[in-house]
Structure formats: C-alpha cells, structure tokens
Amino acid sequence: MTGGYTLIGRNASPYTRRVAVTLRLLDQPFEQIKLAPSRDAEAVRAYNPAGRVPVLLLPDGERLTDSGFIIDYLLETHDLWGRLLAPRGPRRRRALQRLALVLTAQEKAAYAVRASRQRPPGSEASPFETALRSQARTAFGLLDESLADLPAPEGEAELSQDAIAAAIATSFARAADPLLLEGLSLPRLEALTARLEAMPAFLAQPLEAP
Amino acid sequence: MTGGYTLIGRNASPYTRRVAVTLRLLDQPFEQIKLAPSRDAEAVRAYNPAGRVPVLLLPDGERLTDSGFIIDYLLETHDLWGRLLAPRGPRRRRALQRLALVLTAQEKAAYAVRASRQRPPGSEASPFETALRSQARTAFGLLDESLADLPAPEGEAELSQDAIAAAIATSFARAADPLLLEGLSLPRLEALTARLEAMPAFLAQPLEAP
Numbered sequence: 001m002t003g004g005y006t007l008i009g010r011n012a013s014p015y016t017r018r019v020a021v022t023l024r025l026l027d028q029p030f031e032q033i034k035l036a037p038s039r040d041a042e043a044v045r046a047y048n049p050a051g052r053v054p055v056l057l058l059p060d061g062e063r064l065t066d067s068g069f070i071i072d073y074l075l076e077t078h079d080l081w082g083r084l085l086a087p088r089g090p091r092r093r094r095a096l097q098r099l100a101l102v103l104t105a106q107e108k109a110a111y112a113v114r115a116s117r118q119r120p121p122g123s124e125a126s127p128f129e130t131a132l133r134s135q136a137r138t139a140f141g142l143l144d145e146s147l148a149d150l151p152a153p154e155g156e157a158e159l160s161q162d163a164i165a166a167a168i169a170t171s172f173a174r175a176a177d178p179l180l181l182e183g184l185s186l187p188r189l190e191a192l193t194a195r196l197e198a199m200p201a202f203l204a205q206p207l208e209a210p
Numbered sequence: 211m212t213g214g215y216t217l218i219g220r221n222a223s224p225y226t227r228r229v230a231v232t233l234r235l236l237d238q239p240f241e242q243i244k245l246a247p248s249r250d251a252e253a254v255r256a257y258n259p260a261g262r263v264p265v266l267l268l269p270d271g272e273r274l275t276d277s278g279f280i281i282d283y284l285l286e287t288h289d290l291w292g293r294l295l296a297p298r299g300p301r302r303r304r305a306l307q308r309l310a311l312v313l314t315a316q317e318k319a320a321y322a323v324r325a326s327r328q329r330p331p332g333s334e335a336s337p338f339e340t341a342l343r344s345q346a347r348t349a350f351g352l353l354d355e356s357l358a359d360l361p362a363p364e365g366e367a368e369l370s371q372d373a374i375a376a377a378i379a380t381s382f383a384r385a386a387d388p389l390l391l392e393g394l395s396l397p398r399l400e401a402l403t404a405r406l407e408a409m410p411a412f413l414a415q416p417l418e419a420p
Contacts, residue, residue: 049352050314051345064303066310068278076298088286093274100276104260111321118338126336128328142259
C-alpha cells in the first residue's frame with residue numbers, strides 16, 4: 001500500500017504507455033508493475049481476468065481496466081479544468097475525432113503485428129494480416145493529414161489527449177514492426193512525435209521493446 | 211437535409227447498431243444509410259476516409275466517427291440527466307467497467323469472424339484466429355459473471371449503456387458465427403439479451419445479417 005496508484009502493464013503496450021504518460025502529466029505518482037499479457041498471462045489475470053493491460057489499481061484497492069475508461073476516470077478526478085481534454089463542446093469533439101483516428105491506426109497496427117508474430121517465420125502473410133496492415137497504413141496517413149490544423153505544442157502545458165496518443169501510437173508502430181509504415185510520408189506525425197518524445201513526461205516513460 | 215441526424219452503417223455492425231438503438235432511446239429521429247465497409251467501401255470512404263462505420267452526420271453537416279465517441283456526444287447533448295450513463299462517480303465507473311468487458315468481447319469476436327471469413331473455405335484456423343476465438347469466449351464468460359450484480363431492467367427507462375452494449379454484442383456474436391460461443395454457459399447474458407431484444411428500441415433496429 002503506497003496510498004497512490006499502481007499501474008499494471010509494460011510501456012511496450014501503447015495503451016499502457018498512454019495511461020503512464022497521462023499520470024505523469026497530471027502529477028500523480030504511481031508504481032508500475034511491468035507484466036505482459038503474452039509472457040505473464042497468469043499474473044495479469046490475477047489483476048484482470050480478461051488478461052488485458054493496462055489495469056489501474058486505485059488507492060482503495062478498486063481495479064479499473066480499459067485505457068480509455070481509465071483515462072476518463074483520471075481526467076474526471078484530476079483534470080478539473082479540462083487541460084488534457086476539453087470537458088464538452090466543439091473542442092472536445094475535435095479532440096475525440098482525432099483520437100478516434102489514432103485509436104483506429106493503433107488497433108489495426110497492433111493486430112497486424114500480432115498476426116505477423118503468430119505465423120511461422122518466413123511464411124507469407126494471410127489475406128487477413130495484409131488487410132490489417134493496409135488499414136493501419138491508411139489510418140496513419142489520414143492522421144498525418146488531420147494534424148494540419150493542430151498547432152505544434154510548445155510544452156507539456158499545451159498537450160492534449162489526441163496529440164499524446166498520436167505520438168505514442170507512432171512510436172509503437174515503428175518499433176513493433178519497421179516495415180509497417182515503410183514508404184509512407186508522415187511529416188507532421190514525425191515532427192509531433194519527435195517533439196513529444198523529448199518532453200519530460202515521455203522521457204520518464206520510454207517505450208519498452210515489444 | 212432533414213434537419214436531423216443521419217447514421218451511416220448497417221445494423222450488421224454491432225457498433226452501428228448500438229448508436230441506432232441509443233438514438234431511439236433518446237427519442238432522436240434519424241435517417242439510416244445502410245452501407246457496409248466490405249461491400250460499399252468507396253461510398254463509406256466518402257463519409258469517413260478511414261472506411262469504418264458508424265458515421266453520424268449532424269444536422270449542420272459535421273461528421274462524427276467512432277461509436278464510443280458518437281455516443282459520448284449524443285449523451286452530452288440529449289441525456290442531460292445521465293439516464294443512459296451516469297455522468298460521474300461510482301455508478302459511471304461500474305458501468306464503464308462492464309462496458310470495457312463488453313467491448314473486449316465484441317472486438318475479439320469481430321476480429322475472429324473476419325479472420326475466419328478471409329481464409330479459404332475448409333482450411334484450418336491460424337494460431338492467431340484460434341487465439342482470438344479463445345479470447346472472445348473468455349470475455350463473454352466473464353461478462354456473464356459480471357451481470358450477477360446488474361438488476362434485470364424492467365423497461366427501457368431502466369436501460370444503461372453497459373446493458374445495451376452487452377445484448378447487442380451477444381446477438382452479433384451468435385449471428386455472425388454460430389460456433390463462436392458454442393458450448394459456453396451464459397445464462398445471465400442470454401436472459402438479458404432476450405429481454406432487451408424484445409423492447410421497442412431494439413425491435414425497431416433489428417440485427418441485420420452480417
């Protein structure tokens with residue numbers, strides 16, 4: 001018992017890493033128990049029977065799952081002024097629309113990477129895996145376009161959930177499979193990712209090797 | 211221009227169907243343009259370049275994507291008393307936690323079904339597809355357990371987003387692949403689904419053949 005939060009999951013998961021970076025940006029200290037669903041299945045299930053990370057343990061012992069809903073809770077509790085996500089209205093809508101694009105790109109990338117790791121080395125990608133890769137590439141391309149109207153954040157005080165998630169998804173996709181985004185031109189996304197990865201909250205929660 | 215909402219997508223998609231049922235429960239009239247990402251890819255991309263449904267067109271022409279974020283917007287706009295989802299606190303947290311389980315089950319089921327449709331008829335499931343099926347079954351089993359503390363809704367006025375989503379995910383999984391949940395005992399989930407599927411908002415938005 002630390003009286004604070006405990007986060008279950010490794011920063012190899014972009015879902016876990018977004019929660020970790022958000023906790024840093026909200027100045028909430030936390031312990032991180034670095035378990036992976038693939039390697040530490042039983043230990044993860046002790047925290048979440050569905051076997052997924054991240055899980056957030058609250059100080060009273062309650063367990064929250066699903067990164068989107070964990071962040072919903074953290075913002076409701078610690079972001080009363082809506083700094084990281086506007087609480088309502090058109091600004092919220094614009095952020096959630098960009099976030100939807102990020103989450104599509106990330107989900108397709110994560111499933112494509114899983115499909116490729118579960119086939120025998122050297123074997124050809126299935127039509128399903130090929131479709132996932134193509135959908136991930138399309139979504140990252142659209143995300144790059146959508147950044148045209150997002151001013152580059154000067155510092156952590158200007159970050160919002162959509163920008164945070166975009167940088168984390170991009171770093172994840174590049175590290176998890178160097179071929180996934182090969183040949184795509186993503187100049188805005190690359191500039192945003194480089195800028196955010198150099199900020200203290202990101203440096204304190206580096207991507208771990210998948 | 212009807213002055214109202216337009217929903218893009220078929221009720222074959224559990225994501226689209228949850229938005230359609232939610233619009234009914236909020237007494238919001240809407241037109242539905244029944245396009246499928248697989249068969250009508252180009253037409254869908256005209257509404258959402260990422261090629262996913264549902265898309266909700268607002269009366270002013272704005273386009274919203276991602277069922278979770280569309281519902282966030284609809285509840286912010288039309289559910290001021292938090293009838294379909296508590297706006298904050300422990301009741302919101304309990305609903306979102308059950309919803310997380312539903313969305314895991316539904317996502318794994320949807321990917322498993324896609325993987326099985328994209329392989330040659332008669333061929334064996336890949337390890338990836340087998341893992342997805344197993345994760346979907348586990349999540350539906352956990353969801354059934356989690357319903358132990360949800361009182362059976364007597365009528366539409368008692369529905370919340372977690373119950374709505376649970377019924378829609380179950381109907382989808384059973385229809386999309388009769389083998390997916392075969393042999394699983396899901397008594398609470400079956401009772402809830404039967405009850406909700408008999409309510410007017412569900413009867414008005416029946417599941418379409420995938």
